[in-house]
Amino acid sequence: MDSATPRRRRPRADARRNYERLLAEADAVFREHGVDASLERIARQAGVAIGTLYKHFPTRLALIAALLRERHDALFARGDALLADASPGAALATWIRLVVAHAATYQGLAALFIVGPGLKAAELAEDCARLASVTEQLVGTARAAGALRPEVTSADVSALMNAAAWVHEEISADQANRLLDLAVAGMTPTGTALGS
Amino acid sequence: MDSATPRRRRPRADARRNYERLLAEADAVFREHGVDASLERIARQAGVAIGTLYKHFPTRLALIAALLRERHDALFARGDALLADASPGAALATWIRLVVAHAATYQGLAALFIVGPGLKAAELAEDCARLASVTEQLVGTARAAGALRPEVTSADVSALMNAAAWVHEEISADQANRLLDLAVAGMTPTGTALGS
DNA sequence: CAAGATAGGTGAGGGTGCCTCAACTTAGCA
DNA sequence: TGCTAAGTTGAGGCACCCTCACCTATCTTG
Numbered sequence: 001m002d003s004a005t006p007r008r009r010r011p012r013a014d015a016r017r018n019y020e021r022l023l024a025e026a027d028a029v030f031r032e033h034g035v036d037a038s039l040e041r042i043a044r045q046a047g048v049a050i051g052t053l054y055k056h057f058p059t060r061l062a063l064i065a066a067l068l069r070e071r072h073d074a075l076f077a078r079g080d081a082l083l084a085d086a087s088p089g090a091a092l093a094t095w096i097r098l099v100v101a102h103a104a105t106y107q108g109l110a111a112l113f114i115v116g117p118g119l120k121a122a123e124l125a126e127d128c129a130r131l132a133s134v135t136e137q138l139v140g141t142a143r144a145a146g147a148l149r150p151e152v153t154s155a156d157v158s159a160l161m162n163a164a165a166w167v168h169e170e171i172s173a174d175q176a177n178r179l180l181d182l183a184v185a186g187m188t189p190t191g192t193a194l195g196s
Numbered sequence: 197m198d199s200a201t202p203r204r205r206r207p208r209a210d211a212r213r214n215y216e217r218l219l220a221e222a223d224a225v226f227r228e229h230g231v232d233a234s235l236e237r238i239a240r241q242a243g244v245a246i247g248t249l250y251k252h253f254p255t256r257l258a259l260i261a262a263l264l265r266e267r268h269d270a271l272f273a274r275g276d277a278l279l280a281d282a283s284p285g286a287a288l289a290t291w292i293r294l295v296v297a298h299a300a301t302y303q304g305l306a307a308l309f310i311v312g313p314g315l316k317a318a319e320l321a322e323d324c325a326r327l328a329s330v331t332e333q334l335v336g337t338a339r340a341a342g343a344l345r346p347e348v349t350s351a352d353v354s355a356l357m358n359a360a361a362w363v364h365e366e367i368s369a370d371q372a373n374r375l376l377d378l379a380v381a382g383m384t385p386t387g388t389a390l391g392s
Numbered sequence: 393c394a395a396g397a398t399a400g401g402t403g404a405g406g407g408t409g410c411c412t413c414a415a416c417t418t419a420g421c422a
Numbered sequence: 423t424g425c426t427a428a429g430t431t432g433a434g435g436c437a438c439c440c441t442c443a444c445c446t447a448t449c450t451t452g
Contacts, residue, residue, distance in 0.1 A: 018401085246431085
């Protein structure tokens, strides 16, 4: 059964072009109208028929996932680096800010991260798992270093990040920051900022 | 100009019936599918043509507002009562819980409260204003009583309430409670629950 | 470099939902 | 009892979702 050598033909040039244009327009449209924006509009703006969009991205989530691919890799890399940080509290604080900023890129994105493993977002399940994993490790080290109250779970931190991202989307970045500051203060033994 | 006496005819019996049935079905459907559920489905379930629904409730928001009318009056009444509470901290804590529970009734409701005064939700503008007003007064008295850190604003509390309602909708009631506990601890001078 | 194979592109079409409006019904009132 | 305004109806226009049968352009091989 070494039929594992089907000699994949090189992808057509126009296909590659369309793929890139679709990603670019999707990013623009999602930034302006959120992740529920019209896919037909994206195809239109990319100068492509709707069928072509569906060929490249069978579902809305597949499109979103492709759009986030590079950004997620970069994000998780930074997360891994933070695990080696000398100050676990400060590292966690940085991580929280990074994730919130990321999750607030498109309106509605934070909600997708929550659905995560659910059937609804299979295409994002792995990303969500990695996100949760990094968060859990950072929370673990921060707690071990005494920077967090012992009863604070990584689920608490995840919920806070998503909630802050939602506030960022729906109200303002400033209000999201204030919420973060307050909630984080409630998570530290000293009632102050993390990594003091 | 005393044409202010047009002798309104009594509303038709079937009209009244349809109005009530629409409200009942809307409540059921919104509870199950959130505030973005299909209006045609609601009309169908109410055994009424779609035009009838639009006759009674010209916009989705008009329907939602009608649905919330009584509940809001009750909520604001409780809020006013809490203003006279002997323990301003505990009163604020109760208020926060009440509002979060209310805002989490239908998926998507919390987001509407935020849009509030915006053009998008004119039908809810007044309700939002009253909500904000009660919150502001309770925050004021709590702060004056030293139950809140001085830099905490009523906007902070409002954002927290909406964020917690969102967590309630999207994750779980339990996680929403934990977020509330943590954030509230960050708002008190002692770093503990309100109204201690 | 020609021509075959095939990945890729297209857009009509069926489904759902939003909202409007002209024509029809029916319950209240005199 | 019959007039009439309030109320009801559902087709129809628009937008979006997603699929699929049928083309078409590009890569590849001889």
